[in-house]
Amino acid sequence: MKAIAVIPGKPDSVHLVEMPKPSVDEIADGRGILVKVLRVGVDGTDKEINNAEYGAPPPGSDFLVIGHEGFGVVEEVGANVHEIKPGDYVVATVRRPGQSLYDLIGTNDMTTDDVYYERGINLRHGFLSEYYVDDAEFIVKVPRGLKEVGVLLEPMTVVQKGITQAYEIQRRLKVWRPKRAAVLGAGTIGLLATLVLKLRGLDVFTFGRTHKPYLNSDLVEELGAHYVSTSDTSVNDFAAEHGAFDLIFEATGFSPIVFDAMQALAKNGVLVLSSVTGGDRMAEVPADKINLDFVLGNRVMVGTVNADRSYFESGVQDMSVAVLEYGDWMSKLLTHPVAGLENYRQLFETLTNVKDVIKTYCEVGD
Numbered sequence: 001m002k003a004i005a006v007i008p009g010k011p012d013s014v015h016l017v018e019m020p021k022p023s024v025d026e027i028a029d030g031r032g033i034l035v036k037v038l039r040v041g042v043d044g045t046d047k048e049i050n051n052a053e054y055g056a057p058p059p060g061s062d063f064l065v066i067g068h069e070g071f072g073v074v075e076e077v078g079a080n081v082h083e084i085k086p087g088d089y090v091v092a093t094v095r096r097p098g099q100s101l102y103d104l105i106g107t108n109d110m111t112t113d114d115v116y117y118e119r120g121i122n123l124r125h126g127f128l129s130e131y132y133v134d135d136a137e138f139i140v141k142v143p144r145g146l147k148e149v150g151v152l153l154e155p156m157t158v159v160q161k162g163i164t165q166a167y168e169i170q171r172r173l174k175v176w177r178p179k180r181a182a183v184l185g186a187g188t189i190g191l192l193a194t195l196v197l198k199l200r201g202l203d204v205f206t207f208g209r210t211h212k213p214y215l216n217s218d219l220v221e222e223l224g225a226h227y228v229s230t231s232d233t234s235v236n237d238f239a240a241e242h243g244a245f246d247l248i249f250e251a252t253g254f255s256p257i258v259f260d261a262m263q264a265l266a267k268n269g270v271l272v273l274s275s276v277t278g279g280d281r282m283a284e285v286p287a288d289k290i291n292l293d294f295v296l297g298n299r300v301m302v303g304t305v306n307a308d309r310s311y312f313e314s315g316v317q318d319m320s321v322a323v324l325e326y327g328d329w330m331s332k333l334l335t336h337p338v339a340g341l342e343n344y345r346q347l348f349e350t351l352t353n354v355k356d357v358i359k360t361y362c363e364v365g366d
């Protein structure tokens with residue numbers, strides 16, 4: 001079968017490889033599932049991997065099959081898989097267990113190990129191939145009615161984890177009734193965070209660099225949320241003028257904005273950071289002021305990465321409600337399909353150089 005791979009450490013090494021088709025027998029105890037891949041989304045992480053800034057191949061391999069935002073259909077299951085059957089639509093989780101206590105209880109996303117295993121990213125092959133096999137433990141069923149948007153489930157889980165963690169942390173308050181939320185960034189993650197916070201009943205302000213109107217700001221407004229351009233006002237100036245935020249979800253990829261966000265938080269508020277920023281940017285900040293306000297206002301800031309199985313399941317639920325509430329809104333995020341694994345150059349070209357992209361994805365099979 002064909003797959004798209006990179007040679008980690010070698011910039012712009014993306015290429016097509018030929019590999020044996022995997023078999024359900026590779027997984028112990030009859031718990032294997034063979035998935036025919038239908039669509040795979042790509043994002044900034046794939047870009048960084050192809051730029052050789054990130055990622056490692058599985059032990060014994062000199063290449064890494066990329067792709068962590070998979071969506072496929074089950075072709076075959078092992079003898080002890082009863083919860084999923086051939087013909088079901090599925091998405092696989094990304095991170096695989098390591099050694100820490102958190103890995104042992106199924107929360108691999110909270111690992112304290114230094115080494116982590118992520119399919120398509122670090123030490124494990126990904127999903128940009130015609131087929132993959134995995135343990136039923138890591139495969140989540142997607143309802144038929146979500147098949148057009150199922151490829152958005154993995155990015156959705158990043159949002160699910162961040163927002164769920166925020167609500168978990170706020171149980172410290174006994175009563176927390178958040179009213180105003182800010183989402184920083186209007187890309188795929190920012191738009192999905194806007195959606196989820198609207199579904200939770202908050203008044204949401206989504207900040208992006210570009211001036212409205214454009215597709216992303218239209219999509220924000222279709223949800224009944226507000227779009228604000230950071231080219232006109234910073235998030236902290238906006239908060240000072242119009243009111244501070246109970247919850248802020250940061251997903252811009254631009255780390256200095258974190259310090260603006262820290263100053264836009266309401267008393268008892270929570271700031272969730274989700275951008276993976278591999279660079280070495282520096283920033284000068286009003287440290288005393290930020291610290292004082294955090295202390296005097298009992299504010300919280302939390303980082304979040306990856307997602308365990310429970311967030312894939314809650315993601316499916318929110319996506320289902322989103323279809324009931326907002327119709328085909330999610331499908332409008334799927335702006336740039338690229339047909340066929342052999343067009344991997346075009347996939348990366350679209351991801352890197354085309355303007356007005358929300359989600360680029362490969363149509364692997366049908």
Ligand code: BGC
Pocket residue numbers: 043045068094118121154155158276305306307
């Ligand atoms: C993926 C996460 C992953 C993170 C860090 C993101 O692009 O969506 O699943 O944990 O990169 O590798």
Ligand code: ZN
Pocket residue numbers: 043045068
């Ligand atoms: Zn990703």
